[in-house]
Amino acid sequence: MPFKAKVGAVMLGVFLLAAIIGPLVEPYDPGYQNPNPALSLKGPSAAHLLGTTTLGQDCLSQLLTGIRLTLELGLIVGVVATVLAVIVGVTSAFLGGVWDELLQLLSNVFLVIPALPLLVILLGYLSGRGQTPTILVLSGLGWAWGARVIRAQTLAIRNRDFIAAARETGEKTWRILLFELVPNEVSLIAASFVNAVLYAIGASVALAFLGLTDLNSWSLGTMLYWAESQQALQLGAWWWFVPPGLAVALMGTALVLVNTGIDEIGNPRLRDASSASRIAGHRIMPTAPTPVLALVGTERGRLGEFLHSFSRSSVLEDK
Amino acid sequence: MSGEPLLEINDLSVVYRTPTGDVRAVDHVNLTLHRGEVVGLAGESGSGKSTLVYGANRLLRPPALITGGSVRYSGRRLVAEHGPAELLQLRADELRRLRWREIAIVFQSAMNALNPVLSVGAQLTDAIYAHLQLGKHDAREKAATLLDLVGIPRSRLRSYPHELSGGMRQRVMIAMALVTDPEVVIMDEPTTALDVVVQRDILTQIVELKEQLGFAVLFITHDLSLLLELADRIAVMYAGQMLESGTAAQIKNEPAHPYTRGLLNSFPSLHGPRRELAGIPGSPPDLRGLPPGCPFMPRCTYAREACKEVDMSLKPVFADISHVTACPFVQPGVSA
Numbered sequence: 001m002p003f004k005a006k007v008g009a010v011m012l013g014v015f016l017l018a019a020i021i022g023p024l025v026e027p028y029d030p031g032y033q034n035p036n037p038a039l040s041l042k043g044p045s046a047a048h049l050l051g052t053t054t055l056g057q058d059c060l061s062q063l064l065t066g067i068r069l070t071l072e073l074g075l076i077v078g079v080v081a082t083v084l085a086v087i088v089g090v091t092s093a094f095l096g097g098v099w100d101e102l103l104q105l106l107s108n109v110f111l112v113i114p115a116l117p118l119l120v121i122l123l124g125y126l127s128g129r130g131q132t133p134t135i136l137v138l139s140g141l142g143w144a145w146g147a148r149v150i151r152a153q154t155l156a157i158r159n160r161d162f163i164a165a166a167r168e169t170g171e172k173t174w175r176i177l178l179f180e181l182v183p184n185e186v187s188l189i190a191a192s193f194v195n196a197v198l199y200a201i202g203a204s205v206a207l208a209f210l211g212l213t214d215l216n217s218w219s220l221g222t223m224l225y226w227a228e229s230q231q232a233l234q235l236g237a238w239w240w241f242v243p244p245g246l247a248v249a250l251m252g253t254a255l256v257l258v259n260t261g262i263d264e265i266g267n268p269r270l271r272d273a274s275s276a277s278r279i280a281g282h283r284i285m286p287t288a289p290t291p292v293l294a295l296v297g298t299e300r301g302r303l304g305e306f307l308h309s310f311s312r313s314s315v316l317e318d319k
Numbered sequence: 320m321s322g323e324p325l326l327e328i329n330d331l332s333v334v335y336r337t338p339t340g341d342v343r344a345v346d347h348v349n350l351t352l353h354r355g356e357v358v359g360l361a362g363e364s365g366s367g368k369s370t371l372v373y374g375a376n377r378l379l380r381p382p383a384l385i386t387g388g389s390v391r392y393s394g395r396r397l398v399a400e401h402g403p404a405e406l407l408q409l410r411a412d413e414l415r416r417l418r419w420r421e422i423a424i425v426f427q428s429a430m431n432a433l434n435p436v437l438s439v440g441a442q443l444t445d446a447i448y449a450h451l452q453l454g455k456h457d458a459r460e461k462a463a464t465l466l467d468l469v470g471i472p473r474s475r476l477r478s479y480p481h482e483l484s485g486g487m488r489q490r491v492m493i494a495m496a497l498v499t500d501p502e503v504v505i506m507d508e509p510t511t512a513l514d515v516v517v518q519r520d521i522l523t524q525i526v527e528l529k530e531q532l533g534f535a536v537l538f539i540t541h542d543l544s545l546l547l548e549l550a551d552r553i554a555v556m557y558a559g560q561m562l563e564s565g566t567a568a569q570i571k572n573e574p575a576h577p578y579t580r581g582l583l584n585s586f587p588s589l590h591g592p593r594r595e596l597a598g599i600p601g602s603p604p605d606l607r608g609l610p611p612g613c614p615f616m617p618r619c620t621y622a623r624e625a626c627k628e629v630d631m632s633l634k635p636v637f638a639d640i641s642h643v644t645a646c647p648f649v650q651p652g653v654s655a
Contacts, residue, residue, distance in 0.1 A: 289377035292385040
């Protein structure tokens with residue numbers, strides 16, 4: 001796994017851990033309003049590690065619950081949207097003909113719908129409590145792009161000889177799809193899952209920030225909404241809006257970093273290529289001429305030569 | 320053949336570096352190619368013939384690694400300008416200028432080597448633009464002339480690869496290799512995917528073109544019968560080592576190494592008496608940690624104890640230095 005992907009995985013792991021055990025260890029109920037006016041809008045202290053809001057609520061507890069709810073929403077939307085994308089994309093490409101046209105029409109319609117205004121309208125109508133309406137709406141709108149990409153890849157793979165061979169040996173269509181075709185798209189599917197999660201987190205935080213979701217469920221977006229509406233920024237209460245904002249940003253970063261490593265997980269050829277490109281401790285570019293053992297590391301470009309002249313080893317070298 | 324060799328591969332070793340140890344795909348191999356000569360490189364799959372040639376041109380990608388040897392190229396144009404080039408010491412940009420202009424390659428699979436979304440003309444002229452200072456019109460004219468040469472109507476310049484048959488695509492590949500007037504053309508099993516009729520056609524054409532344009536050919540194939548007709552000299556490789564090398568007639572009439580004999584016995588002769596076809600039993604060895612001695616020994620009908628320590632350097636058969644073999648025990652004409 002490349003270094004970037006490892007960093008991403010570790011960051012994501014920390015967030016997952018926080019999401020799982022956070023609600024168990026948080027010191028207060030995130031909605032509990034401390035009546036003591038002395039505890040209103042106080043900075044970090046021993047009793048409140050991340051300070052309090054204007055209503056005396058504990059910021060750390062809100063943050064932990066927020067991470068839980070936001071990550072939960074992101075993962076559920078990611079799974080639902082990806083499953084939809086795979087089903088629509090693969091069947092569309094594999095069935096072809098009228099079905100392809102219909103499913104493509106459907107995903108094209110979903111692609112051109114301006115997502116945010118529609119979300120605003122839909123969530124205005126769906127006044128159900130909790131995160132369920134947001135999850136439904138985001139999954140319903142988030143699958144179309146993945147479906148298009150997966151359809152294109154399926155079209156390319158569909159005509160390869162090993163699919164024809166599988167059909168010739170009498171494998172059932174569902175088996176061909178599930179065991180011959182889909183494994184070839186694992187990295188694509190994983191990448192589209194990660195993107196869907198990213199989109200869901202971003203969109204849900206944005207919607208909550210606009211006050212369009214259930215404001216009694218303590219997601220990171222809701223926390224930002226209250227911070228904004230109660231002038232945390234003007235009051236200088238950084239402990240109220242920096243932690244949730246940072247959490248959203250870091251979650252996004254982690255997902256993007258993980259995405260870079262997914263290619264190699266799905267494609268064994270890439271895995272070999274990246275490890276094989278190191279010879280005698282030096283990285284060889286795939287387009288470079290075959291390395292000659294005696295010369296490995298002695299060849300430098302003009303910039304490399306310039307930079308090398310500053311290094312200690314250049315002094316020790318025989319010229 | 321007289322004079323300075325055009326391409327001189329000396330003591331070349333190429334390994335594939337794997338986590339479980341180096342795979343010695345080419346082990347201390349010598350090969351020379353003279354002007355206007357056709358040298359055939361024969362051997363079964365995995366014997367290192369392609370690795371040898373691609374390694375010498377430094378076209379292999381990691382984990383391939385050249386561990387030693389030298390590859391000297393003394394083309395006319397190059398010698399006139401700055402003397403012979405040592406391919407193993409050239410930088411990437413120097414190699415780029417040399418490739419195709421001096422040493423061109425006809426790749427094995429024309430289906431994969433041609434870009435499906437570019438017309439044949441565009442691909443031919445690409446090579447011209449990369450190496451020759453020619454205007455658009457001249458480049459197109461040159462490409463058309465070459466298509467004529469390989470027997471494809473020049474109107475096909477506008478065709479796309481999928482509109483051509485397999486044989487025509489292979490001809491386009493040959494035309495592409497000749498477009499910059501190179502001195503060495505490497506042919507990597509150029510006719511393997513074609514039927515015998517088209518194969519014959521193309522080989523005849525290659526010989527004609529060679530006479531006409533005067534390039535040297537390094538012909539890689541597993542089909543020894545093909546080389547017997549086509550090549551001036553033949554080198555036989557096995558398990559990354561050169562086992563025998565000689566003129567086509569010497570290889571055909573007095574094969575010295577048991578492996579060469581095995582190859583010759585594995586295809587029928589059109590003339591001469593009917594005989595039982597004998598393949599070579601067994602399969603090539605694992606090239607990781609090959610024991611010393613002859614690598615062919617486990618499959619050899621002439622094997623003896625001494626084969627385990629035999630020195631694999633090439634020694635002349637009879638006193639003729641043009642015909643060399645690695646086997647000191649078996650003499651031509653002697654059966655077991």
